[in-house]
Amino acid sequence: MKKKLLLPTDFSKNAWNALKYASELYKNEEVDFYLLHAFTVDNYRIESMAVPEPGEKNYEEAKGKAEKNFKKLFQQIELLEVPANHSYFSKVVFNTPLEAVKQFIEDKDIDMVVISNKGVSDDAKSIMGSNSVNFMEKIRNCPVFMIPGNVAFKEPNExxxxxxxxxxxxxxxxxxxxxxxxxxxxxxxxxxxxxxxxxxxxxxxxxxxxxxxxxxxxxxxxxxxxxxxxxxxxxxxxxxxxxxxxxxxxxxxxxxxxxxxxxxxxxxxxxxxxxxxxxxxxx
CATH class of the missing domain: 3.40.50.620 (HUPs)
Structure with a gap:
């Protein structure tokens, strides 16, 4: 049966490393990789009744920026030796990262979430980013696999x-x-x-x-x-x-x-x- 992996991304180097690690780990498996980016808009709160609508300037600018980043990301993926049994898909949503991931797991019946230990907005001195800790603590219906940004894939000793x-x-x-x-x-x-x-x-x-x-x-x-x-x-x-x-x-x-x-x-x-x-x- 084809495996479904979800990789939340903020287009950081750490997120890219998590993608490469997962690709190499499951190189002999048939896998659909879903790359998910959640964005918000300045001056709007997700939980607020007043949320930006598609077509509004701030919404379209934020979404457009993410789509351009995905275009660059897929160009990087093409340079990898991608196994023929791997397929990649992208999704841009207006939401918080945690809620976006939770919803996507339900919508696509995801097998595992693969994350980096921290993203581009986290403190450089921090060990774990806030989103990473949230994913590992609060996603209860799906395994979460955290890959440190400085770890290249190798078969672990134990x-x-x-x-x-x-x-x-x-x-x-x-x-x-x-x-x-x-x-x-x-x-x-x-x-x-x-x-x-x-x-x-x-x-x-x-x-x-x-x-x-x-x-x-x-x-x-x-x-x-x-x-x-x-x-x-x-x-x-x-x-x-x-x-x-x-x-x-x-x-x-x-x-x-x-x-x-x-x-x-x-x-x-x-x-x-x-x-x-x-x-x-x-x-």
Whole structure:
């Protein structure tokens, strides 16, 4: 079945890098790439009753600028060695980036959203841009794959999958992680931070379920005793030079904690790691 990937773009270098990464990752798959640009107009608020109409000067200027940028972007794409099984489509909409992406996912039944870690308008010193964090936190019905702007595609040495063994796992929720591990030959490192002496019966059952979900893949279990989950995770990633990480995101604000400025400064963490955000589909 043909895969459908959505790539929100602000025409920045980081967004271009995310596109190239996704194209190389799925070079052997049949994929439709949907490139989406959401624009707003000065002096108008999306949530306001007074919104610009097509035909109005400000609206047409903003839309026209985006369409010109798309023309340049497709010229860049033509210079890539685009696989014959890849197709590209563009869409310009008046909306906020988050709401535009949410609506497009529903309209096109998107399989995965691929984003950069920050856009052209974000603070150069920031680790994660505001839109990137919003996408990873608030898009609940579709995986979000974040590609740092300075990361070129390579098969990752491993994919770290942190878990408390308390999440209710389902194969369909882990399917994208399974697929990426399979096509890149990357082993999965299942990482648990232990705050208890031993796993509960329910946790043990979840651990066994993970074995079933990852059957056919190369995976190992790793446990560390630590009071701070985020700090333990950062140390694990850094000590192993891990090149990809995947989460099931159940908590609001989780990514602000993981990528907080204080944590980055304390642990020397950098944004050289692509992050695959999965979701508990019951949320």
């Amino acid at each position: 994919i770290v999958f942190p878990t408390s063994f308390k999440t209710h796992f389902k194969r369909r929720e882990l399917n994208y992680l399974y697929e990426i591990s399979k096509i890149t030959n990357a082993p999965i490192r299942i990482f648990h931070v232990a705050k208890e002496e031993k796993l509960s019966k329910d946790q043990q059952e979840k651990r066994e379920l993970l074995k079933e979900c990852f059957d056919g893949l190369n995976f190992t279990f790793h446990t560390e005793d630590h009071d701070d989950i985020q700090e333990a995770l950062h140390h694990f990633l850094k000590s192993r030079d891990s090149e990809m990480i995947a989460f099931i995101n159940k908590k609001h604000g989780f990514f602000e904690n993981i990528f907080s400025k204080s944590m980055v400064k304390k642990l020397g963490f950098n944004t050289n790691i692509p992050v695959l955000t999965l979701h508990d589909l019951r949320n």
